[in-house]
Amino acid sequence: MRFSALTTLVARQQRSKAVAAVQSVRFSHGLVVPYAHVAVTPFANGVPSEQVRELHPVEKKWDFWTSSDAFLGAKPSIGGLTQVPFGEVWVLENGSVLKEGSHFLLPFSKVRAVKNVHPISFGVVSPALKSADGVSVNAYAVVYIKVTDFAKSALYVDPESNNFDSERAAAKIVKRTLEQNVSSLQVGNAGTLSDASAASLAEKIESALKAKESEYGISVEGVEIRGAFPSHQNIPDKLRALDPPLLLEHQAGHNLAPDYWASVLTPAFFQKYKYGNRKEVVTPATVSLEWSIPSPPDYHHFNELPRQTGDPADVKKIAAAH
Known part of the structure; x- marks a missing residue:
């Protein structure tokens, strides 16, 4: 250099x-x-x-x-x-x-x-x-x-x-x-x-x-x-092409919405919490251990749920096993 x-x-x-x-x-x-x-x-x-x-x-x-x-x-x-x-x-x-x-x-x-x-x-x-x-x-x-x-x-x-x-x-x-x-x-x-x-x-x-x-x-x-x-x-x-691609002036990084981080960064006293039956499950239990996104996840897939992949003919067998 x-x-x-x-x-x-x-x-x-x-x-x-x-x-x-x-x-x-x-x-x-x-x-x-x-x-x-x-x-x-x-x-x-x-x-x-x-x-x-x-x-x-x-x-x-x-x-x-x-x-x-x-x-x-x-x-x-x-x-x-x-x-x-x-x-x-x-x-x-x-x-x-x-x-x-x-x-x-x-x-x-x-x-x-x-x-x-x-x-x-x-x-x-x-x-x-x-x-x-x-x-x-x-x-x-x-x-x-x-x-x-x-x-x-x-x-x-x-x-x-x-x-x-x-x-x-x-x-x-x-x-x-x-x-x-x-x-x-x-x-x-x-x-x-x-x-x-x-x-x-x-x-x-x-x-x-x-x-x-x-x-x-x-x-x-x-x-x-x-x-x-x-x-x-x-x-x-x-x-x-060796230079980073151009971004618009108001474009969020990695195509994220402008308010993507709002739920994470907003103070607790500005949020409404639901309890009991009204509570929304953030990370429900998955029915499969197979993931359709790479590990470690790229970009902002950290909070995405895994999706079951496999042969459609075996769907009933997989469901029965769980």
């Missing part, structure tokens, strides 16, 4: 702890089910060999991935005493830069972007293009940069797309350079790119980025060409 990736991971963990400590839960279903399913994804030649999940239509519009926090959907909120986590720099809309530590700010201040102190990486995949030998391929490059001027990077406006942030503009340069040079690559039917071709392409990308360092407020740490893969391998979708 590269040092930059490790430090970025530590910074994100520190940030998650700090945000949890100073911000309140926005929605009633903010309690997260302590469950995570992480599949083991095999890799071949630096890319996943299979697609781990289906993509949302919105996700298919993404043209690069990044380890940076600059493009987080939810920006940190500011009001009064504000704590900037370790490894981060917050750039406000007025151009002010908040470094690690405590700051007292007016409530109407807004964060434009969260920048990382440590080096970050981003990957760009070109659209399907014809190589010099007529093979349709997706070229894949990974770039390592470090933000040197936080305000300049966050407030940079791309003159073509009118989008903010120089990190996005840097990814755009990488994509354009790939598109301009794929037609000169010899990849063969298997999509194999020679070391000399990969080194030459990486040098061209690095040269194009270095020409924009002062304008973007970044420094280029390195460029890697992962390969030029045949388009039928669907590398762009496989890479995007």
Whole structure:
């Protein structure tokens, strides 16, 4: 693991702890089910060999991935005493830069972007293009940069797309350079790119980025060409599928209803209890020891009743045995 990736991971963990400590839960279903399913994804030649999940239509519009926090959907909120986590720099809309530590700010201040102190990486995949030998391929490059001027990077406006942030503009340069040079690559039917071709392409990308360092407020740490893969391998979708799926803003975790935990978390004096014959049995006795859900149960099946499974012809025999 590269040092930059490790430090970025530590910074994100520190940030998650700090945000949890100073911000309140926005929605009633903010309690997260302590469950995570992480599949083991095999890799071949630096890319996943299979697609781990289906993509949302919105996700298919993404043209690069990044380890940076600059493009987080939810920006940190500011009001009064504000704590900037370790490894981060917050750039406000007025151009002010908040470094690690405590700051007292007016409530109407807004964060434009969260920048990382440590080096970050981003990957760009070109659209399907014809190589010099007529093979349709997706070229894949990974770039390592470090933000040197936080305000300049966050407030940079791309003159073509009118989008903010120089990190996005840097990814755009990488994509354009790939598109301009794929037609000169010899990849063969298997999509194999020679070391000399990969080194030459990486040098061209690095040269194009270095020409924009002062304008973007970044420094280029390195460029890697992962390969030029045949388009039928669907590398762009496989890479995007490694990220967690998108959730709607008000969607409860794991498709739970917003009030799923209400019966558990509601204080006793707000509940009505029934006694005697009116009492509702929460966990009635089961007629079988056979379960139709896995053990241990996944998601929120902990309170589900077991269901009897077996041959319908033996139902009477099973019932008689109990």
